Amino acid sequence: MAAHDTIVTTASKPIEPLMSVEDLAVSFDNGSGPRIQAVAGVSMSVYPRQTLAVVGESGCGKSVTAMSSMQLIPRPPGRFDAGRIMFECRNLLELPEREMLKVRGGKIAMIFQEPMTSLNPVYTIGDQIMEAVLLHQAVSPDEAARIAIKAMADVGIRDPESRMRAYPHQFSGGMRQRVMIAMALACRPDLLLADEPTTALDVTIQKQILELLRGLQHSTGMGMMLITHNLGVVAENADVVCCMYAGRVVEYAPVTELFDRPLHPYTRGLFRCIPGLSELRNRLVTVEEVVADPREYQGLRSEAGPVVPWWPFMDQSQRPALDDPSKPYALVEVSPNRWVGCWRTPEVARNPSRPPRIAPA
Amino acid sequence: MRGIGAQEAKGFWADAWDRVRRRPGAMLGMAWIAVMGFFAVFAPLMANAHPIRLERLGPDGQVLSVEWPLFAYLSPTDWLLMIATAFGVPWVFLGSGRLGRAGRIGVLVGLSMQAGATIVLAALLVWAAEGAGIESLERLTRLDAGPWPLVLASAVLVAVLAMAVPIAAPLVRRIGPILGAAALGFALSWLAGGQSLVNHEQVILDEAAGKVRATWTLIPWSSQYTRSDMVGIPPGTRVADWEKTASFKGTPFGERRVLLGTDAIGGDVLGQMLWACRLSISIGLVSTGISVVLGVTIGALMGFFGGWVDLLLYRVVEIFMSVPTLFVLIVAAGVLPRNTYVMMAIIGFFSWTGAARFTRAEFLKLRKMDFVQAAQAAGLPVRAVLFRHMLPNGITPVLVDASFAIAAAITIEATLSFLGLGPDGQASWGKLLSSATAATGTFVWWLAVFPGLAIFLSVLSYNMLGEAMRDAIDPKLRKAAH
Amino acid sequence: MATYLLRRLLLMIPTVLGITLMVFLLVALAPGGIGAGLAVQGGQMSDTSKVAQMQAYLEDRYGLNDNVLVQYARWLGRVSPLKFGTTPLVAPTGDLVREPRDLPEPVMMWAFPAPAAFLVQYTPPSGEALVEDFKRLQRDAEGTRRTYVGSVRGMKDALADHVRALGAPWISRLEPKGGADPERFRDLPLEGDAPTLIKLRAAAATMHVAWSDAEAARQRATIAFLARPYPAAGFEIVPNAFSLGAPDFGVAFSRNRPVWDLIATALPVTILINFIAFPIIYLVAVPTGVLASVRRGGAFDVISGLMFLLLYSVPVVLTGVFAIGFLANNQYLGWFPVSGLHDSAAATMTFMPYTDVAGTWHRGWLLDMVWHLALPVLCLVYAGFAVLSKQTRAAMLENFSSDYVRTARAKGVPSRDVIISHVLRNSLLPLITMFVGIFPAMLGGSVVVERIFTIPGMGSLVIEAINLRDRELILANTFMISSVSLLALLLADILYALCDPRVAYD
Helix, strand or coil, X not given: CHHHHHHHHCCCCCCCCCEEEEEEEEEECCCCCCCEEEEEEEEXXXXXXXXXXXXXXXXXXXXXXXXXXXXXXXXXXXXXEEEEEEECCEEHHHCCHHHHHHHECCCEEEECCCCCCCCCCCCCHHHHHHHHHHHHCXXXXXXXXXXXXXXXXXXXXXXXXXXXXXXXXXXXXXXXXXXXXXXXXXXXXXXXXXXXXXCCCCHHHHXXXXXXXXXXXHHHCCEEEEEECCXXXXXXXXXXXXEEECCEEEEEEEHXXXXXXXXXXXXXXXXXXXXXCCCCCCCCCCHHHHHCCHHHHCCCEECXXXXXXXXXXXXXXXXXXXXXXXCCEEEEEEECCEEEEEECCHHXXXXXXXXXXXXXX | CCCCCCCCCCCHHHHHHHHHHCCHHHHHHHHHHHHHHHHHHHHHHHECCCCCEEEXXXXXXXXXXXXXXXXXXXXXXXXXXXXXXXXXXXXXXXXXXXXXXXHHHHHHHHHHHHHHHHHHHHHXXXXXXXXXXXXXXXXXXXXXXXXXXXXXXXHHHHHHHHHHCCCCCCHHHHHHHHHHHHHHHHHHHHHCCCCCCCCHHHHHHHHHHCCEEEECCCECCCCCCECHHHCXXXXXXXXXXXXXXXXXXXXXXXXXXXXXXXXXCCEEHHHHHHHHHHHHHHHHHHHHHHHHHHHHHHHHHHHHHCHHHHHHHHHHHHHHHHCCHHHXXXXXXXXXXXXXXXXXXXXXXXXXXXXXXXXXXXXXXXXXXXXXXXXXXXCCCHHHHHHHHHHHHHCHHHHHHHHHHHHHHHHHHHHHHHCCCCCCCCCCHHHHHHCCECCCCCECHHHHHHHHHHHHHHHHHHHHHHHHHHHHHCHHXXXXXX | CHHHHHHHHHHHHHHHHHHHHHHHHHHHHCCCCCCHHHHHHHCCCCCHHHHXXXXXXXXXXXXXXCXXXXXXXXXXXXXXXXXXXXXXXXXXXCCEECCCCCCCCCCCCCCCCCCCCCCCCCCCCCCHHHHHHHHHHHHHHHHHXXXXXXHHHHXXXXXXXXXXXXXXXXXXXXXCCCCCCHHHHCXXXXXXXXXXXXXXXXXXXXXXXXXXXXXXXXXXXXXXXXXXCCCECCEXXXXXXXXXXXXXXXXXXXXXXXXXXXXXXHHHHHHHHHHHHHHHHHHHHHHHHHHHHHCXXXXXXXXXHHHHXXXXXXXXXXXXXXXXXXHHCCCCXXXXXXXXXXXXXXXXXXXXXXXXXXXXXXXXXXXXXXXXXXHHHHHHHHHHHHHHHHHHHHHHHHHHCCHHHHHHHXXXXXXXXXXXXXXXXXXXXXXXXXXXXXXXXXXXXXXXXXXXXXXXCHHHHHXXXXXXXXXXXXXXXXXXXXXXXXXXXXXXXXXXXXXXXXXXXX
């Protein structure tokens, strides 16, 4: 409970983020073609007890960011081009494998999207939870079994003693995801990376799993990075939202403010294509229609002056003059605790914003 | 919305072909297969004990008469193979026009098959009319010209069948080539002799005595010509330098060299090896063709209909799978007549299960796919769904596997011939190999090394090609490569 | 699991039946038919009519005159452990003795009516006297039957001679080969005193006498048989109607020995070679495949892949010839023996190697066998390397990119443990399945290897059987090879069930 103690003792000082991603860039070798830039300068941060939701469409780089912080990106073909991920004052990207093994599962845990295939089919549930416990805690196998049973009970698996000896194929999808969560939380991590934990599950199970995660987060005080593309999940669970597109952050804000007043055209597009119950519309507005509309890009101001939201498919004629064509993008704090991805004009370059950090109130 | 880093799409087969072309092993393999194919087609012109031109000389050296024994000897199939290769291959590679290269290959193969079918059918009719037994089936390739009405009837029949083949091209455009192929088949069947009119021994003796003047082929030995006084000559020896045939010193025959030596019954190794290309290539292609057609048909039936059809046929597949194929092949080859057609048939018949399993698996997958269900929902007949929508998608793994199947068939042919169960009266690499360790206990290295190398290179070539194609086409491996 | 096993064992029966029927039909449809091997033996005799009678006797003895399917059914009846009909007896020599068979009908009964049926009166003695009596009666029945069958053949020949003497139009009904089929000449006039006709009548008289003798002898032998001179074979459930017994593979025509004796010496050799070869294949191929997959695209991966592909492309016969020629032949290296399973002096060897008082080293029986088996096993294993290591590599790669490996890595499992306890553990499953594909091929390959190295296993036996057209031997070989193959596959299935918790056999 190291993280918890820190919070209590340092409550008066401005608390530091649990993990902060700073200007991360990751690319992949494409065999014949040019390298694929999966993440191109992403910044975000998670505080203890805080839930950071990372949203965006498939392939926008959310999972790559999370996987990078665990060094789970296969290298090659993957490569860290720039940036760092700070965790406990250490850059996770440069941590040697031996140190990384202690972080993975021990300090940072991760749960994945596909509960059906994320458990090894040939080992029992108990074996797989205990494997994590034995790796990170100096306990005897009996003790590890007790911890595993407790973890399974915590995630609401009934009769955990006998279920320990069951194999994954004997569990339903929702139950398997509970097992995954139990496995992740058995070692009391400080940070949980939840990569679309509910996408493959049906709606009622989704709700149960998310409530479970929220409850566990409350009782353990860990930080959570919730990767999803479901805005409903975001609204109910997140404290801070980081919206990504094409390997970059387009908007970063507290959840209520973002939902009240999205600033980037892409974010607006996302919200506008959600059909509301109260309004009558002939047809839904698509994201394309919103981002293709030049008017959407006008009227945004930062402390340094007017800024234009960044968008990769914006017409060349409408783009503002850039400070450096090789660095077209910057994350600008347009108002306190509101960041928007903008074109890096000379003014923006002269007045760099602070990295996105939204400490819990 | 466009994706970032999207690339121009290329056709599936073009893309696969590009990947194959980038593998040097596959290209070397294809080069060797081409060389082997060349030998297979032109072996009768390259290695033959029949002189090309034979001049009978009078006592004063004046030319009494001129004969062309080689051309009388060439059979209709020899002619067809050579004509199709000599004219068709340059046309495929250099020709232009609306047909692509693949289209030209299709036309060439189709027309050759039509002419070939005419020849085989004519021979079969003559054979049936003679009431000969299965033992003489081998003669189909070396048959005397039949009576012309029979030949004409088979040419017409095959041409009509060729017109009925359901392909997209309109009949008007096809009719000319089809009639041409029918005429070619008729002419070859009727005119070409396939006869051996000269006595080799006599020609050699007469040549030594100055009674004839003969022009020989590049390698003046055939696969069938053996001499008991020339057993076990080492490679590169001049005939006159060999103790038992030293009496030929100073004659044209004595000056010949046995480039790769002779075998245990005094036959030339190089001549036999060139002719053996025919056996290997034809058995590889035909038996694989049989197994692919059989396997795809049965696999498609199983995959498409499922239910009890699948249950029943899959039992048959399991029977074939769980039994040592080579063992059954040995038994079959042992008890059935030793001839090429029987061997092609049994190899094909006992090796179709791989293709059937691949096709079944693909069809089971495809059957649930949206485009197939859409085709069915659109009311297309079963035939159209099967052949137009499912087959082109489901056949890829079978085609890739066919390369390995050809390699396996070549190995099986060599093995059976080695065991003495190969076609009678045909030169074969395996047969040569088996004479390397003769009953006498001595080991004749050139009988092991040269045919062995030929078998190895051929099998390796097809395996390399198959490997490259599998890597190029297998989407799973392709995904894993990134 | 037990139900599953039982079901699998039962499913093996149609498979074995299917394959033996197929082979039986192949043998039967081959030119010369099933009796082709016998014809060769008969050909050694000079007198053509003697040859024909010998042929007729052999055809009768092995039941070659019947329909192919009848012959197959008879073979099946003998091989089946469930036996219907009269229970066979076991002679003290261990041979099975069956009830004397019914005689074939006399021919041309419309022209020369069959002699009246009769029943002999014979009361078998008991005890030792019965055994003696039975042996004598058995010989007697055999001999008279042989004479009778020969006389039937003689009758057909006489008919053929007569038809030939008559000339057209009758002669056109003769078959091109062999004697006349009497059924075709039902309407042949038999009046007159042509010399050939007189001979035909004489042949008919001979046949009738022979039939009476043979029938009498058969009846006596049957009565003696039913009095049970020897104990019954197997386990009788309903006496002389239904019993359980060991499969009887019959007697090999070519060697005149029970087929089972031949197989009992040959099968262990084949199984031994295969069971030495298998661990070698797995021990070489699996680690190579694992290493290749871990360093995918690296030098080891590329080189091992290429080398195995090269090896895979070398036919067994080629390796065999090269091994014999260069490694075993004294012209070249001469390091290994050329043929056989043992040295000729193997019988006198001690089991383990030892050094005698004079300081000479003796290799002993075991090492002698290893020395003899080295080359055959080498020929058998190398082709499997490529297949198995490629499969291992593919399975490993597939599992490397699987979700549960990502989970394990996210848990902080060190990469060596990930490879061994997660990736390899899951990749073992397809490797077990691979056994299903490799084993039948290996059995087939060992046939060839045994032939090349003259090892007295199933391979040598089957090739001999094929060359001699020995029906019993071919069928029994096929039966045993398929059964061994099927049992091995069953073993693989059981192993799979033990390794994969997802498989439930209920």
